Amino acid sequence: MxxxxxxxxxxxxxxxxxxxxxxxxxxxxxxxxxxxxxxxxxxxxxxxxxxxxxxxxxxxxxxxxxxxxxxxxxxxxxxxxxxxxxxxxxxxxxxxYIGEPVVSPSPVLRTALDPPTAWWDSLRSDLEHVNSVATGRVAVRQEWVDRSVPRFLDMPAPRITEWATAHGDLHTANLTDATPYLLDWEGFGLAPVGYDAAMLLAYSLLVPTFANQVRDTFPVLKTEPGRIAQIIVITELLQSASRGDHPELVAALRHLAADLS
Structure with missing residues (x-):
């Protein structure tokens, strides 16, 4: 390399x-x-x-x-x-080159922070634009959901009925702390509506104040499509944890899954 x-x-x-x-x-x-x-x-x-x-x-x-x-x-x-x-x-x-640092060195947020309203407004506006752009790329497949949700959450797989283009890997290691810029776009594509917000929420569960700000910024998380997106993201991260990635998130992910079931 x-x-x-x-x-x-x-x-x-x-x-x-x-x-x-x-x-x-x-x-x-x-x-x-x-x-x-x-x-x-x-x-x-x-x-x-x-x-x-x-x-x-x-x-x-x-x-x-x-x-x-x-x-x-x-x-x-x-x-x-x-x-x-x-x-x-x-x-x-x-x-x-973007000179401003990322919010977190790891996808899993561990440190409390309180971005200004303008930061959240900018992020929400950019994601709304991303959602509106048509693409043939697919970030999440129903077939994977059908196999994986029962395996990792022991519940029936939800049916995705609403789709939108998503960044596909939204967490605080892919967001800069001032603007924010959205980094690392290789995984973008069609995903359940609310997918990016659900991903940012899941990776932020260890910092409840920030997680609550995610919920306040993205009301879609309180809807049925948002619930489905969260279940799918939780499944993805539990699968990743089963391979050794971010095991510290597992308990919080299972707690959130119980709240959503």
Whole structure:
């Protein structure tokens, strides 16, 4: 990954100017770089085995840029390149550099905070725009819901009847603390109405004051579609926890599921 990152930086006319930032399970490597014409930028390198370098996650950043750049608060995508090396495929993405820090270093929020009303208004406005944009990409499938909800929650799978385009991975590690900018768009696509709000809520359950602000900002969570979205998100995070990710959330997720059942 490091060799491929250096190759990407040079090919895109940049020099590395910041510390490494590794993504989930080492699948991505990013850093601040300096571009000869644009100045500070963010270079993100995505890797996959050569025979799996396709599909939703591989194409997500470029497709999100085509739909959303300039319309909502997200980093602009300036350039991309792809190459193969050592039986792996790599995709390098040169993004606008956002100087403000993310709200939380981890998807799971652990520290109390109280963003201003303008922060919440901006987030709600951007997500409303995202919801309104048509896409053929799918972030959540009914077939997965039918299999997974009974397995992880021991309840019948809900039927999704209302769909909307969603960011697909909304949590405080993908939101900056001042504007906010929405980061990491590779997983966007059609999902149950209220999905992004449900995801932000689920990852915030360890900080009840922030979780309540999520509920106040997104009234959809109090509706039947919002209840369904929460059940689906809880199932996703319980499945993830069964593989070792964020086990500290499990008790809170099960408590919320009991309230929703």
């Amino acid at each position: 490091r060799r491929a990152f250096v190759r990407s930086a040079e090919s895109l006319g940049t020099t590395v100017a910041g510390p490494e930032a590794w993504g989930w399970h080492g699948r991505t490597l990013s850093s601040r770089v300096e571009h000869v014409g644009r100045g500070a930028c963010w270079l993100r390198l995505l890797s996959a085995p050569q025979d799996k370098a396709a599909g939703k996650l591989w194409e997500g950043s470029r497709q999100a840029a085509a739909l959303f750049d300039g319309h909502i608060r997200k980093p602009l995508l300036y350039d991309t390149m792809e190459f193969t090396q050592d039986s792996h495929a790599y995709q390098a993405e040169l993004h606008q």
